[in-house]
Amino acid sequence: MIEQAANLDAADPLAKWRGEFLLDDAIAYLDGNSLGALPKATPDRIAEVVRREWGEDLISSWNTAGWINLPQRLGAKIAPLVGAKSDEVIAADSVSVNLFKLISAALKLQSQNGQRRKVVLSEPGNFPTDLYMIEGLESQGLAEQRLADRGDIESALGDDVALLMLTHVHYKSGEMFDMARLTKAAHDAGALVLWDLSHSAGAVPVDLNGAGADFAVGCGYKYLNGGPGAPAFAYVAQRHQSGIEQPLSGWMGHAKPFDFTDEYAPAPGVDRLLCGTPPILSMSAMEVGVDLMASIGIAPLVEKSSGLSEFTRAAMAEHIPELECISPADPAVRGSQLSFRHENAYELCQALIARKVIGDFRAPDVLRVGFAPAYVRYADCARLVSELRDMLDSGEWRKAEYAERGAVT
Amino acid sequence: MIEQAANLDAADPLAKWRGEFLLDDAIAYLDGNSLGALPKATPDRIAEVVRREWGEDLISSWNTAGWINLPQRLGAKIAPLVGAKSDEVIAADSVSVNLFKLISAALKLQSQNGQRRKVVLSEPGNFPTDLYMIEGLESQGLAEQRLADRGDIESALGDDVALLMLTHVHYKSGEMFDMARLTKAAHDAGALVLWDLSHSAGAVPVDLNGAGADFAVGCGYKYLNGGPGAPAFAYVAQRHQSGIEQPLSGWMGHAKPFDFTDEYAPAPGVDRLLCGTPPILSMSAMEVGVDLMASIGIAPLVEKSSGLSEFTRAAMAEHIPELECISPADPAVRGSQLSFRHENAYELCQALIARKVIGDFRAPDVLRVGFAPAYVRYADCARLVSELRDMLDSGEWRKAEYAERGAVT
Structure with missing residues (x-):
């Protein structure tokens, strides 16, 4: 999966555009469907x-x-x-x-x-x-x-x-x-x-x-x-x-x-x-x-959006079968996002954020990830899956700190 | 009038606050009632x-x-x-x-x-x-x-x-x-x-x-x-x-x-x-x-606002009697602004702006000046009066360029 993502990123015609955003390389930002990243030209x-x-x-x-x-x-x-x-x-x-x-x-x-x-x-x-x-x-x-x-x-x-x-x-x-x-x-x-x-x-x-x-x-x-x-x-x-x-x-x-x-x-x-x-x-x-x-241009954005979400859907289905995907499997009737149900979606989301994989939680039990095609890399999607797998196996998300709720959850 | 303004500025307890705004010294900004100036801390x-x-x-x-x-x-x-x-x-x-x-x-x-x-x-x-x-x-x-x-x-x-x-x-x-x-x-x-x-x-x-x-x-x-x-x-x-x-x-x-x-x-x-x-x-x-x-603090702001508008009203009445003041003479029933009627208020306003004395025009025939107490100086008010006097005497405001209208007038 990691290698497949690397290949997809290498072949991605939009790859260069991530450089137009002020987004730390270490962050897998899968929340651009909530708040888009900062374009480099904005400040x-x-x-x-x-x-x-x-x-x-x-x-x-x-x-x-x-x-x-x-x-x-x-x-x-x-x-x-x-x-x-x-x-x-x-x-x-x-x-x-x-x-x-x-x-x-x-x-x-x-x-x-x-x-x-x-x-x-x-x-x-x-x-x-x-x-x-x-x-x-x-x-x-x-x-x-x-x-x-x-x-x-x-x-x-x-x-x-x-x-x-x-x-x-x-x-x-x-x-x-x-x-x-x-x-x-x-x-x-x-x-x-x-x-x-x-x-x-x-x-x-x-x-x-x-x-x-x-x-x-x-x-x-x-x-x-x-x-x-x-x-x-x-x-x-x-x-x-x-x-x-x-x-x-x-x-x-x-x-x-x-x-x-x-x-x-x-x-x-x-x-x-x-x-x-x-x-x-x-x-x-x-x-x-x-x-x-x-x-x-909207056409390449749309194409990459679909590529990212389909890659992630397949990888999640293969590696994290215990999280139910509530988004449609058919990309033709799906937006640029995927949502997964888990009774501890909130804690999972917080634990992912601690690892700089940023998605969001939607009450009561949904972990949501979005694919802003201008800057999300296939590697970010692969990281979501591997970090989640690791976290579920280790039980790390059960730490008390991940259950604390902010004003906006 | 110029000397009186200098004395008032010298005694003004709010004088130091102008330095907290990024406002060119050469500008007499009498339009803070439309768009306030930029605080130095904002950028x-x-x-x-x-x-x-x-x-x-x-x-x-x-x-x-x-x-x-x-x-x-x-x-x-x-x-x-x-x-x-x-x-x-x-x-x-x-x-x-x-x-x-x-x-x-x-x-x-x-x-x-x-x-x-x-x-x-x-x-x-x-x-x-x-x-x-x-x-x-x-x-x-x-x-x-x-x-x-x-x-x-x-x-x-x-x-x-x-x-x-x-x-x-x-x-x-x-x-x-x-x-x-x-x-x-x-x-x-x-x-x-x-x-x-x-x-x-x-x-x-x-x-x-x-x-x-x-x-x-x-x-x-x-x-x-x-x-x-x-x-x-x-x-x-x-x-x-x-x-x-x-x-x-x-x-x-x-x-x-x-x-x-x-x-x-x-x-x-x-x-x-x-x-x-x-x-x-x-x-x-x-x-x-x-x-x-x-x-x-609101109390000193209010006090200075009243001082500025009263100084300007008196100076305008003395030096520019041909502009009718349509604002109340009594400061107790007047806001932090003065308006003057003139059939060529638009041109006068544009000509003043060319001299960096910035007020505004309100259709059909009003020249309006506002006194934002945090940064307006008595000298700015005196300059309004002296530039207006000079302009009316010279007829400079009759230049064609001052009659051109922008989208916002």
Whole structure:
């Protein structure tokens, strides 16, 4: 296994890109699906934004450094990674806030089309914030949440469903929905579709235009390497752009924000998804991460992602049969991650981290590892397997220190 | 005037603090009310967050670097600047998004108390995003906007008013409301009160607890020197904290976010105002700015702010009588800024900037200057007056280049 990994790394056309990240050679970082690694170019770029753009050029940087267009510029760079046109994507706020905007917009579109549909259909066990945002609109009396297990989604698409909202790659299991098929099924049933690409963008094939998707959101701090809590992005298909309304109608989404008028008038297109003033430092860091992904290109990223996860799945099955893999065996329906169930997943995860093999734990019993294709090596995956084997054999993970829980577990 | 300014600077107990900002000596920066200057400590702190916390410690920094508690930690540091208790303030999202949360929460509180009140009362010409957020809730059918001129607000507090929402210091005129009086008037009429402190926090006296205010929001990138688009903050009086609901119920506002449950359960207290994952880089920069303001202390900041604006008002009245001051002459009802009307305010502003005297323009005809007390010198104010006099006498501002407009004007 170790030798096979070495051969794969030697033949890996993306191997050189790890050097573009400030990532200690000794670390097997299998948590880029939670927080992407630091691109080597980011510290200098942020220092420039802080010292020159903010410190020296001050307020004029809104024009001269292009801060005012950063959300659009960044959106246009993300677009090709998710199969969208450059004017269909914008960077803004968080995934949660963007979900709220787009669920609202979808419900409004349906009502404008004379539909009484209020149901937002999703699956139980979706990433919590996705469900919580439906609940938020439910608390306002504007939506009705319905959850159907993934096998039952198509049959749950009744004539009261306004929106089908799903996470493309499941955060815990790594299962990937067939975006094109479910989008079509929803449309056939008169529903709109909103895809959460948080665990997809930058790692798996996404073709929003090809699937005919209506709306999408995605995360900046995972495979896009934008930094902790980096802003999110939102996608609106061109055909909906002039028709949508969303209630977080802040001044940055106004057609003429610097006219300072009392009445809101939405900006053209996807710009109307902006709300308040964007966090420029965080968004500037995100641009570096997105630029790096764009330089590599989405096709080779996707290919390597699949190679890494398949190598790991096979090695784990062979060497660690006692850990149940809850991710699909078929790479075609799996994201860039694998999850394994073990009653002591938490302790195993902590013990691995102590050995610089970094994955994460998801309650109650899942050890999750992610494969950020730009910097993960096959050797990292092999190390995961060999360290785990060693640890399970020695019982080292039973040390009391590995059971201690932090605020974020 | 120049000599008087020199004497005032020589006697200024805050003079030394300018050295804590990376601000060119040659610049008279009178736009800290729009974007605060860069604290000297910020670049190193951000480099540390980027390189060590993100780059080296990666995901573990959520625990080890305290990222997960940054919104609360920052809120507690802001609290004494606005007369709040440490558990009444939290840093999150943007002013706009926080307005949406708190307007929603206020409307919900009223309805829970059996009130049919839906009106949100504000003033025409309030900062646009404040009005736009009311409009957003209006578009959802949940609020009704009513605007009353500032002299008529108390009489407009009818029994249908759920919430009085005002900006404490007006962004354009600098007029400051009597927070205590209007809060009492609203309460007497059965309404709740939400104060926007964007142009107040860090520069003028604010006593939210003393006034009995219910809710407030404020801006991180003005007098708090948090950097471009820094996150905002939100305040909820303790008495409301266990009762409020807000629809942006994202996972970071959940009682146990890392339990990943399908049902939303709000976190205790003001934590429930959190929504998505906060932008850590931007929020870390903001902490440096807030720490600096806390080191100086709000009382001397307020005193100097008043000294600077009064010096400038008097000097402008004496030397530039042709510019009409639209800010109140009485410092007790004025924020830390002055605005002057001139039909060529835009050109004058641009010409001043060319001379490194930086104020800003607010459509259609206002030249606005702000006095960030931590780093503005009396000499800067004197220079504004003398450069303006010189420019008006010479007609230099008539050069064509000064009429060109950027995206942000």
